[in-house]
Amino acid sequence: MEDLSLHILDIVENSMDAGATKVEIRIKEDKGADRLTLEVKDNGYGMDKDILKRASDCFFTAKPGKRFGFGIPFLMQAARECDGNFSINSAPNRGTSISASFKRSHIDIKPLGDMGSTMTVLICGHPEIDYLLLYEKNGFSYCLDTEKLKADLGGVPINTPGVLRLIKEDVNEALGTLAKQLG
């Protein structure tokens, strides 16, 4: 994976397979503490202790007919390469939350990448899911709440191409502005 936004897309695809109806993506950058934290939380089926233990093994997958599952191991590797941490919490019928942290100034840290595209692809692929994207950087924040946006759109489907394009521009403009202002 070239950037963190692709990892996020990959992890959220797991939430969809787990039948989630709500997914929260939180990205927090803290310059002072030199930390970047990603969190993906869903309300899907969750995992029992046995599956949870094996979720970070790339030769394990819960999908029938498949032999590999690289999504979680890739993110775990990316975090650990940057003096970071990785954790998963899950219980049957109680959803899953995944957290990965990185040392922000680490030379190997991947760029955040195109979060606008990631959100657009997620919304387009599964418009029925409610997504919350919360990006925080040194006290400033940006929030995209598709549940609220759907209400504001008043009957226009959120996966209408024109809407998707606006969402992408909005996310990238907001994150770009914060990056420029705060460094």
Add this chain to the structure above:
Amino acid sequence: MPKLTIDDLKKIKEQYKATFTLREGGYRAKVTVHMGTCGIAAGARDVMNSLIDEMSEKAITDIIVTTSGCAGLCSKEPMATVEMLNEAPVKYYSLNGEKIKKIFKEHIQAGKIVEEYALVVGSETAY
């Protein structure tokens, strides 16, 4: 801080109403972009984005674009399956933003399969 404004939303609603009256209802085609770990690493997001841009530019609303997981042919990713109404699905392989634009123009809009990019016709899973 940029935010989707009321004006943006109003404009979208008007545009949608205008295209909605032109539709007879239902969808003409469904495109499934394979978005497994292998697909994402190979560039599936760019493929889907290119498709969304194309649809947005041409104001097309009668095509469903969705995602699925790995189809078991990771070395052929990025892949996409195009299903036209009442026709067998066609699976395309080794795609990029440019190739999907050609498929959009020739297959989805004009009904002619782009054979040079096609892997298989008639099955959703190919393994």
